[in-house]
Amino acid sequence: MSMADIKHFDEAQALRRAMDLFWRRGYDGTSLQDLVDELGISRSSLYSTFGDKDELFRAALEHYCRVEAGPRHELLQRPGSVLDAIRDLLTGIAAAPTIHPDRRGCLVVNAAMERVPGDPETAAAVAAQLGRFESALLDAVRRGQRDGELDPGQDARSVARFLVTLVQGMRVVGKAAADPAMLEDVVGVALGAIRRVS
Amino acid sequence: MSMADIKHFDEAQALRRAMDLFWRRGYDGTSLQDLVDELGISRSSLYSTFGDKDELFRAALEHYCRVEAGPRHELLQRPGSVLDAIRDLLTGIAAAPTIHPDRRGCLVVNAAMERVPGDPETAAAVAAQLGRFESALLDAVRRGQRDGELDPGQDARSVARFLVTLVQGMRVVGKAAADPAMLEDVVGVALGAIRRVS
């Protein structure tokens, strides 16, 4: 293998920029020219490095799951109060529209709504991500029930699924309604729903 | 005004078919040729009747709100148990993926995710629809609290917003995950969250 095959650009940075572009404008809303301009590389390099538009989109989606969603799942494994961890998770999602006032929402939800049905690979990636979120929450809920913070009378898996679903709803509402107070109200009700009645 | 201006096609039926097409395939996923083929009318008639693609999409979205969402709001005004009405509402939405196995989801959510940001008119229509849903739920929640079915200790508006958000999440999960049991679990937890503790 010769060593003239050095890339003249930062592949990781290009992927990050592609993720950002797809996140803000969606799949159809992002043209190949947009990508060429924003990533700062030529079409040839884009195709030889990332494959076609579909592959790049999927890579961007995976990168999003790793960088954006991953830390939130780890937050649930934090030692100490599970209820606090879940509260932090939910308030963080409630604050997303404030952090990103451009109404970009969540790339996973955007991808699911725009690409399902019609792109089975993206559909599978989204379903897998929801599954990972559910199992991370399931562990946390079980721990919370053991620690006496969460209501032990509820089925842990149902509670985890409830939280997964609520978070996706917060993503939709955060993008569509853009009233920060609304999501804070929602968080309050949700926490009351899972807390142990004392 | 002369009377040679009779349409040779059923305008209401065409709008229904356009709604169905946008619902299944999204805005960008539906080409004007698709519309011409499915609606059974020519390009000229389409443009002279509905305006351009944006206008037709908005009309289809409004039609959806009237035909699909409207009856659900009225369901909440049903005499008798509010808790039963909310349960029926939620289980109906949980059953949506079974009724439409093609993973079409909800046109309002699809539209919001695909068109926001970038189409302020659609964004406004979606926000208005969420607002109508919230106020319909607010009336129901207040009634349920008066009747002693719902927990009167919770802020009624927060509960309404919670339900709005949860339903949007059920739309996302129903389209992305397609496990009917999952949403039934969610409904159970949600009903427990708002029910009066007896």
Add this chain to the structure above:
DNA sequence: AGTATCTTGGACTATGCGTTCCAAGTTCCC
């Protein structure tokens, strides 16, 4: 220094898109 190998930019291709336009056809009024 020369050569082989790989990357790069940009021109190029083919296709599909939304929109416009016009001749032909149809209907009603006089």
Add this chain to the structure above:
DNA sequence: GGGAACTTGGAACGCATAGTCCAAGATACT
């Protein structure tokens, strides 16, 4: 029956798109 008003189908237009290709440049090994 003649003419005005309107709808209709289909051709045509300009433009944007995703993807391909190739000459030119850069690098490392002999």
